[in-house]
Amino acid sequence: MEHLPQQYRQLFPTVQTHTMLASCSQSALAEPVSRAIKDYHDSLLLMGTNWNEAIEKTESARNEFAQLIGAEPDEIAIVPSVSDALVSVASSLTDFKKKHVVYTEMDFPTVSHVWQALSDYNVSVIPSIDGGLPLEQYEAHITDETVLTCVPHVHYRDGFVQGVKAIAEISKRKGSLLFVDAYQSAGHIPIDVREWGVDMLAAGTRKYLLGISGMAFLYVRKELADALKPKASAWFGRESGFDAPYAKGARRFQTGTPAFISVYAASAALSLLNHIGVSRIRDHVKTICSDARQYAAEKGLQLAAQAGRQPGMVAIRDERASETARLLRKKKVICAPRDTAIRLAPHFYNTKDELRHAIDEIAAIFAAR
Ligand SMILES: Cc1ncc(COP(=O)(O)O)c(C=O)c1O
CATH class of the missing domain: 3.90.1150.10 (Aspartate Aminotransferase, domain 1)
Structure with a gap:
């Protein structure tokens, strides 16, 4: 074997x-993930509360994901799903004058749903050619009016993998931000957000990340995160207090209490993946x-x-x-x-x-x- x-x-x-x-x-x-889920359950059953421990697990999951993609923990937000990650990102771009968004025919349909519902934006959809997305297509569709380009790292239908670094170079040269949907790659294909020059990247936990549903990670490059003000904003994205300012870094993209049971699972799962x-x-x-x-x-x-x-x-x-x-x-x-x-x-x-x-x-x- x-x-x-x-x-x-x-x-x-x-x-x-x-x-x-x-x-x-x-x-x-995996057994360690199953045990983590049971630990969450048992801590409520046997001790009645587990808030502090759950917050620690949230930080541990954040650290593990940061390690997995070559980021810093402050660059990672914990969100309920990849769709929510994109909604938060969209809500942070409303102050930009530029209203052109590019995504691809190979994106998961949720990407299209988010942008189609936001009628303020003009969208261009890059068609796939012979089952791929040639770089010339990015050159042609991203313009100096483009505020954000969304791309899948791996196509959900057939596993087609894109070279994100080359796309990031085009996007940067044209002045567009780049959002990468890494739900189909994180956990089995190495990711290095710094080396690739990615601005934002999201992945949920139930596929190759060995976790369960109810949770996703959103990476936002630190300098960029501090400059953005998501309108989808709530207490987990703020410093403490009623009139609290936005939290530092990507945490400002968080909203409410995370699904702690999924957080426990993710912490154990990511620790196993990083170990291997x-x-x-x-x-x-x-x-x-x-x-x-x-x-x-x-x-x-x-x-x-x-x-x-x-x-x-x-x-x-x-x-x-x-x-x-x-x-x-x-x-x-x-x-x-x-x-x-x-x-x-x-x-x-x-x-x-x-x-x-x-x-x-x-x-x-x-x-x-
Ligand atoms: C590539 C990709 N992106 C996004 C999604 C949707 O993720 P979520 O349900 O966490 O919003 C999926 C789900 O299958 C997917 O495969």
């Missing part, structure tokens, strides 16, 4: 009985996905993205993807369908053989149609 799964599989009870390949939606629950190291995870996932893509081709399955563009996911074309996922679930193969693709999204606890097993089951379902 490969090195990483050999070392860590025993931490994941579900992988002992199921083929867990849905990290692009919800990864398997995301580069090791990327190398493992890339290797087993590359094998799986070749195996899928041998079995006559069609991939949803061009080879080499989806190192961390194997997305297989299927007009009846939801039905296929239901049939796979009966065989204890857990994966996440999306539109016309079956997404096989492994993590460090998965093996090459598990991916091959899922592909065999998919091929058998197709053959029986």
